[in-house]
Amino acid sequence: MLNFFRSQSATAKNDILSGLTVSLALVPEAIAFAFVAHVSPIIGLYSAFFIGLITAIFGGRPGMISGATAAMAVLVTILVKDHGIEYLFPTIVLCGVIQIVIGTAKLGKLIRLVPHPVMLGFVNGLAIVIGMAQLDSFKTFNASTGELSYLSGLPLVIMLLLALATMAIIWLLPRFTKAIPASLAAILSITLISLAINSTSSTNRVATVGDMLTSNSKAAAVDPSTVEAVSIKGDLPTLFFLEYTMPPLNMETLEIIFPIALMLAGVGLIESLMTLTLVDEITETRGRGNQECIGQGTANIVCGLFGGMGGCAMIGQSLINVNSGGRGRLSGITAAVCLLLFILFLAPVIERIPMAALVGVMFMVVIGTFEWASLKMFHRMPFSDMAVMVLVAGYTIVMHNLAAAVILGVIVSALVFSWKHALHLGADIQINEFGSKIYQLHGPLFFASVSSFKELFDPSKDPNDVVIDFYYTRVYDQSALEAINVLAEKYQTLGKRLHLTHLSEECKLLLDRAGDLVEVNVSEDPHYHVATDRLG
Known part of the structure; x- marks a missing residue:
């Protein structure tokens, strides 16, 4: 209309x-x-x-x-x-x-x-x-x-x-x-x-x-009888x-x-x-x-x-x-x-x-x-x-x-959006010729999808060499970064080696606690960024 x-x-x-x-x-x-x-x-x-x-x-x-x-x-x-x-x-x-x-x-x-x-x-x-x-x-x-x-x-x-x-x-x-x-x-x-x-x-x-x-x-008057025509x-x-x-x-x-x-x-x-x-x-x-x-x-x-x-x-x-x-x-x-x-x-x-x-x-x-x-x-x-x-x-x-x-x-719209996209995180899993287990992630990684991200991995049963490929996913907030860091620490505690590839520069700077166990493929890293106010 x-x-x-x-x-x-x-x-x-x-x-x-x-x-x-x-x-x-x-x-x-x-x-x-x-x-x-x-x-x-x-x-x-x-x-x-x-x-x-x-x-x-x-x-x-x-x-x-x-x-x-x-x-x-x-x-x-x-x-x-x-x-x-x-x-x-x-x-x-x-x-x-x-x-x-x-x-x-x-x-x-x-x-x-x-x-x-x-x-x-x-x-x-x-x-x-x-x-x-x-x-x-x-x-x-x-x-x-x-x-x-x-x-x-x-x-x-x-x-x-x-x-x-x-x-x-x-x-x-x-x-x-x-x-x-x-x-x-x-x-x-x-x-x-x-x-x-x-x-x-x-x-x-x-x-x-x-x-x-x-x-x-x-x-509105206390005594309406006192009110005459108002102009x-x-x-x-x-x-x-x-x-x-x-x-x-x-x-x-x-x-x-x-x-x-x-x-x-x-x-x-x-x-x-x-x-x-x-x-x-x-x-x-x-x-x-x-x-x-x-x-x-x-x-x-x-x-x-x-x-x-x-x-x-x-x-x-x-x-x-x-x-x-x-x-x-x-x-x-x-x-x-x-x-x-x-x-x-x-x-x-x-x-x-x-x-x-x-x-x-x-x-x-x-x-x-x-x-x-x-x-x-x-x-x-x-x-x-x-x-x-x-x-x-x-x-x-x-x-x-x-x-x-x-x-x-x-x-409400933001919550609905977050819930829907929290369900879209998944991974293609394969073993390469060196026996390394590769998780290729798909979907956004942010506060609402952190739980789904954690459920994808089983550090105790994984081989000694694990690769997580972030090429097809984006890391959007601090909750996602913390989830990556916690996962890296779990593999470190078990004495296993974890490689994180195709991470953004922001992720590399913030994942300091993983130390030398974090291996990044710099030559293939795309130039995308974690969402910040600078980009808004």
Whole structure:
């Protein structure tokens, strides 16, 4: 289904219009994540502006949208609740510094280690999470309970019909014209319909962005009766230390903020690099992971200095952008600038956009994101790959932690790989004309195959002269080297002579305890190496 996004061309007009579309969808998301983080909605909106603008300019993936995200908001909540909001901003700055260090060290390439089944599970789980997140838009404040509750009756029917109408416009309009992004046309059309409905009925109103903001504010307030209509209008941001009390700059503060900053940096980069990979696949181009790390870090530093809650790539909004034709940096810049204009000048207009239109847009993102073809692959994929895909998708859905789901998937895939290759080590055994027993190894020798390696030999029954030929095998880690050394010592203890041929140079240097019993055929040694960081 990712082909759904692929047919757009890269033009300045498409970038500007798609950026405008994305900016409309950014408003409720940024507000919602601000409530999750227990900070002001304005902080969420300005975070989306700073993160979106700077990563659009300096990031490594043109067309990708960044802003305040749920994963980082959840981590921020812990800090704000326990220590206060004044500790938040230095934490975001430190998070940015860590991300720049990671990018400078060129560790962004590690995203290549993510297997395809993990990517499929991530995408499918993400699509379901995005769909589930839209259910909150069907809630309104219930004065009798003091909590948010789901719509019912005619208001629910109206919202469902408008959401379906939005989806129909997005699906049908490209068949007639691509002059304007279908998502933008749908939002504008449904907004006009909702204005007409709200002007004629005060009881069965269509819920708007302004209603959502007020409902969430009342639900979060100690006394909801004191909360009136809430606006997204704000002034220009200022440096956080001019508005908030700075925490003491000492080791105690560093001990508080460093663990959170490290987790924020890791979560932010994993989500951003996974999104980058997804957009690469959709647009059939290639982003630059290390540059994206540096761009995200720079954005978080600036965001923290101006009192923001930090952020990273936003997968849903990135898909809206590429679906609407946004391919260049101009799309992200337009989205950020439009968001700033909304906050400063156009708040009353944006607050009247119906939530049904934004929900319809996001539901179309869900349909386009989910890899429906993966459902047909179940009988063709190896069981282990299928299990990893389901595990990653399930963890994403249940825990709503995309970064942890990816890490879990990579770990499980690595364990499966190690187990499978541990079974591939074997040896061809023969006796030469001199009576020497020759073991010609086949398969990788590493920590998981060490047990199989040891079982191949019986030093007590072998002749006095034994040859182990490593020509068709590779030695990958210290566990393998130690296994070779232990085997050599066993033959030494029995007074037997062991020859190790075609070993790599690293093996020769490390097998010192075998002494003069180790005989290496230097002239036939191939030039391959034990895997090390130097080769990574």
